[in-house]
Amino acid sequence: MRDVAVIGVGVTKFGELWDKSLRGLIVEAGLEAMHDSGVTSKDVDALYGGNMSSGLFVSQEHTAALIGDFAGLASRHIPATRVEDACASGGVALRQGYISVASGIHDVVIVGGVEKMTDVSESLATDALASAGDREWESFLGVTFPGLYAMMARRHMHEYKTTKEQLGAVAVKNHRNGALNPKAQYQKEITLEQVLNAPMVAEPLGLYDCSPISDGAAALILCPLERARKFTDNPVKIIASAQASDTLSLHSRRDICTMDATVAAARNVYRQANKKPKDIDLVEVHDCFTITEIVAIEDLGFVKKGEGGKASEEGLTALNAEISVNPSGGLKSKGHPVGATGVAQAVEVITQLRGEAGKRQVKNARVGMTHNIGGSGATAVIHIFEAI
Amino acid sequence: MSAPRFWREINQRYNLVGTECGNCGKKYFPIRSVCPECHRESIGKMKKVKFSGNGKVFSYTVIHVGSSMFQMQTPYIMAIIELDEGPRITGQIIDCETKDVKIGMPVESVFRKIGEDGKSGTIYYGYKFRLMK
Amino acid sequence: MVGIVSYGGYVPRYRIETKEIARVWGKDESIGKGLGVFSKSVPGPDEDVATISVEAARNAMKKCSVNPGEIGAVYVGSESHPYAVKPTSTIVAEAIGAGPNLTAADYEFACKAGTAAIQTCMGLVSSGMIKYGLAIGSDTSQGAPGDALEYSASAGGAAFLIGKENVIAEINKTYSFTTDTPDFWRREGEKYPSHGGRFTGEPAYFKHTMNCAKGLFERTGTKPSDYKYAVFHQPNGKFPVNVGKMLGFTNEQIKTGLLTPRIGNTYSGSTPLGLAVILDVASPGDRIFAVSYGSGAGSDGFDITVTEKIMGIDRNPTVESFIADSKIIDYATYVRYRKKLWLGGE
Numbered sequence: 001m002r003d004v005a006v007i008g009v010g011v012t013k014f015g016e017l018w019d020k021s022l023r024g025l026i027v028e029a030g031l032e033a034m035h036d037s038g039v040t041s042k043d044v045d046a047l048y049g050g051n052m053s054s055g056l057f058v059s060q061e062h063t064a065a066l067i068g069d070f071a072g073l074a075s076r077h078i079p080a081t082r083v084e085d086a087c088a089s090g091g092v093a094l095r096q097g098y099i100s101v102a103s104g105i106h107d108v109v110i111v112g113g114v115e116k117m118t119d120v121s122e123s124l125a126t127d128a129l130a131s132a133g134d135r136e137w138e139s140f141l142g143v144t145f146p147g148l149y150a151m152m153a154r155r156h157m158h159e160y161k162t163t164k165e166q167l168g169a170v171a172v173k174n175h176r177n178g179a180l181n182p183k184a185q186y187q188k189e190i191t192l193e194q195v196l197n198a199p200m201v202a203e204p205l206g207l208y209d210c211s212p213i214s215d216g217a218a219a220l221i222l223c224p225l226e227r228a229r230k231f232t233d234n235p236v237k238i239i240a241s242a243q244a245s246d247t248l249s250l251h252s253r254r255d256i257c258t259m260d261a262t263v264a265a266a267r268n269v270y271r272q273a274n275k276k277p278k279d280i281d282l283v284e285v286h287d288c289f290t291i292t293e294i295v296a297i298e299d300l301g302f303v304k305k306g307e308g309g310k311a312s313e314e315g316l317t318a319l320n321a322e323i324s325v326n327p328s329g330g331l332k333s334k335g336h337p338v339g340a341t342g343v344a345q346a347v348e349v350i351t352q353l354r355g356e357a358g359k360r361q362v363k364n365a366r367v368g369m370t371h372n373i374g375g376s377g378a379t380a381v382i383h384i385f386e387a388i
Numbered sequence: 389m390s391a392p393r394f395w396r397e398i399n400q401r402y403n404l405v406g407t408e409c410g411n412c413g414k415k416y417f418p419i420r421s422v423c424p425e426c427h428r429e430s431i432g433k434m435k436k437v438k439f440s441g442n443g444k445v446f447s448y449t450v451i452h453v454g455s456s457m458f459q460m461q462t463p464y465i466m467a468i469i470e471l472d473e474g475p476r477i478t479g480q481i482i483d484c485e486t487k488d489v490k491i492g493m494p495v496e497s498v499f500r501k502i503g504e505d506g507k508s509g510t511i512y513y514g515y516k517f518r519l520m521k
Numbered sequence: 522m523v524g525i526v527s528y529g530g531y532v533p534r535y536r537i538e539t540k541e542i543a544r545v546w547g548k549d550e551s552i553g554k555g556l557g558v559f560s561k562s563v564p565g566p567d568e569d570v571a572t573i574s575v576e577a578a579r580n581a582m583k584k585c586s587v588n589p590g591e592i593g594a595v596y597v598g599s600e601s602h603p604y605a606v607k608p609t610s611t612i613v614a615e616a617i618g619a620g621p622n623l624t625a626a627d628y629e630f631a632c633k634a635g636t637a638a639i640q641t642c643m644g645l646v647s648s649g650m651i652k653y654g655l656a657i658g659s660d661t662s663q664g665a666p667g668d669a670l671e672y673s674a675s676a677g678g679a680a681f682l683i684g685k686e687n688v689i690a691e692i693n694k695t696y697s698f699t700t701d702t703p704d705f706w707r708r709e710g711e712k713y714p715s716h717g718g719r720f721t722g723e724p725a726y727f728k729h730t731m732n733c734a735k736g737l738f739e740r741t742g743t744k745p746s747d748y749k750y751a752v753f754h755q756p757n758g759k760f761p762v763n764v765g766k767m768l769g770f771t772n773e774q775i776k777t778g779l780l781t782p783r784i785g786n787t788y789s790g791s792t793p794l795g796l797a798v799i800l801d802v803a804s805p806g807d808r809i810f811a812v813s814y815g816s817g818a819g820s821d822g823f824d825i826t827v828t829e830k831i832m833g834i835d836r837n838p839t840v841e842s843f844i845a846d847s848k849i850i851d852y853a854t855y856v857r858y859r860k861k862l863w864l865g866g867e
Binding site: 398399402403438460461480482483498499500501502510511513516521 | 534565566567568569571572575576579603604607612615616618838842846857860
């Protein structure tokens with residue numbers, strides 16, 4: 001196994017990007033990453049594209065070859081592979097790219113993630129997202145994606161006395177961070193009152209407890225650490241990569257207040273990196289809903305099980321507090337183009353570790369983590385990065 | 389959902405038929421051909437079992453933004469039900485006020501229309517739940 | 522003797538008051554009083570004749586220990602089958618674990634399709650062709666917005682397991698009176714039925730019900746005073762009371778089976794539900810006189826005697842329990858539940 005570095009990053013603005021297409025978005029992010037890294041198309045050996053549901057969102061499959069084509073790589077005939085694990089598609093694409101470089105099969109790999117979600121009606125987007133759960137035994141029966149997380153939240157409230165105010169604190173904090181991120185979909189702060197008075201989506205989750213429907217793309221360039229300095233002055237090392245799975249349906253889980261896939265992958269990355277939760281300076285966690293961030297910081301070991309709500313309310317997860325959680329604004333405020341999310345999380349962590357995050361810069365950021373979830377927790381993929 | 393895709397699950401959807409592991413006795417819904425506890429030991433020993441439909445609310449939500457097939461019913465209650473026989477399943481709770489549901493309440497299964505394939509396609513029927521009277 | 526082995530009823534939970542319907546159409550509130558209907562049952566947005574039939578059939582199966590595999594026939598009578606082509610009866614059979622060794626079909630004869638199903642099962646059981654037959658009358662009847670029918674057209678159903686062994690009520694005799702009388706109809710593809718207004722009364726409902734009742738008295742050698750209970754098709758709260766009086770029945774005999782004032786006209790479920798609510802309270806030896814009516818037109822009459830076996834079954838859930846568990850809705854909710862409006866894009 002070779003050490004792997006990230007040598008370039010690119011990310012589009014996230015939001016309702018009416019004038020941009022799926023291919024336009026990913027090519028924009030990819031070219032930005034290539035430019036950032038200094039590699040040229042001649043250097044690229046392979047492409048991994050994370051995308052959840054271009055079939056349902058824009059009736060286009062075979063997305064990786066399309067990306068390669070419009071990135072001008074068709075004549076190079078590199079292998080282009082689409083990776084799909086629902087909302088974890090981006091994180092898993094990164095892991096596939098990482099494995100291919102670490103193994104020695106490829107040298108320079110481009111990892112992309114993209115989702116174009118606003119070309120369908122909201123109700124069709126709701127249906128498409130619900131396909132990340134068990135189509136036959138969950139979504140077919142009427143449960144939406146927010147509905148699954150709402151049941152998680154309700155149970156968390158029941159078992160650990162988590163409150164709606166604590167859920168709301170996550171949204172307020174992430175919007176505060178997002179307001180400092182020029183690529184974020186919502187660059188504005190919100191108040192707890194706004195969160196609590198928002199229209200309900202799936203009780204107890206209101207509109208501000210939910211990440212939005214977004215368009216966007218992100219890209220990374222990976223290469224062996226030993227070659228990184230040939231391309232760039234500020235490579236960031238991937239020091240751990242792990243992925244785990246669980247039952248597809250929420251109802252079949254051992255415990256719906258814990259994502260065992262996160263717990264398993266976390267155990268693995270901490271061991272690989274020889275780090276403990278307290279060694280992590282910042283983490284981009286998967287906050288598709290406010291409850292998801294609370295469960296994530298518990299499962300990742302930043303707080304004890306059941307104390308995620310309290311920790312959020314007390315500000316322990318704010319920018320430059322105990323642990324900076326979602327300095328980018330998270331999925332909640334930055335936006336959640338599902339297939340792009342896992343890659344965009346890595347873009348944020350690398351930007352932070354390079355010290356280039358501007359107003360939202362985490363002080364003395366040396367070690368950062370990304371945590372990307374698919375479905376209601378059937379896939380978890382975690383990476384740890386370190387500045388070198 | 390095409391007619392055969394629904395049709396092949398009619399027995400499970402109408403009558404809550406799942407499986408029981410012949411090795412450890414654990415019951416599952418929906419049908420599984422391998423027991424996640426016993427793995428190889430269970431192969432060929434998974435047998436069909438019909439659930440009573442009685443259980444308790446394990447968690448629930450009131451859906452205000454429904455998926456396309458359910459927009460006529462919003463707000464509606466979805467729940468994870470822990471069946472008396474053990475497995476948990478997802479289903480709608482009907483015939484009560486949204487504020488009436490609490491975790492732990494006993495429920496029984498009922499037979500209802502789940503949805504339909506547009507105006508001219510087939511109609512999907514199956515289980516839902518109501519609070520025990 | 523052939524008879525009822527078990528039975529079960531089902532009435533949806535929602536009710537709309539006739540005064541609310543009158544309010545919407547600018548009519549006087551007394552319209553409900555004139556019809557003798559004060560509220561009517563409304564099916565939930567996820568209920569139709571198949572679900573109502575299944576609930577009724579399951580309630581019937583709960584009361585007895587008959588193995589569903591021994592049911593040789595399932596007939597569902599209704600004028601609002603969810604499919605124009607594709608049987609409701611197969612859905613019911615599958616949902617109670619009956620079949621595949623059975624015959625099944627859907628019936629339509631306006632409001633008497635359910636009693637026609639009972640007669641068919643009686644014939645099959647009596648002849649020895651089948652051991653048990655399941656007959657269901659169930660409807661989610663339609664009334665065009667603003668039409669007189671809208672004040673009464675409601676939803677509900679009852680199921681009867683017909684057999685020879687362990688009968689809780691013997692069916693001593695059945696007799697039908699049938700002519701071709703177009704008093705009420707719905708053409709293929711039409712959403713709402715049409716009717717002949719006052720023509721539905723004298724030459725239709727009263728003529729057929731009276732002639733059927735008289736024919737049954739003649740053939741059984743009975744008279745009204747021989748019966749503890751009488752039940753007639755109840756398109757409104759007035760017709761069955763009037764026809765009962767004309768035949769010589771007292772209010773006391775009629776009131777138990779009279780559900781229309783509270784739940785409206787359940788069409789194919791009407792006489793069957795009236796019979797079911799009587800069986801919920803009847804004692805061994807009680808004799809029941811039942812005459813249905815279906816537009817088009819015809820009546821099926823039954824002379825029934827309750828047996829000792831009725832004491833051996835748990836009659837819950839009773840029809841009354843479904844009637845009591847009700848929620849009043851307004852006209853707008855009713856319109857939404859009955860899909861009288863469509864969402865944009867549908």
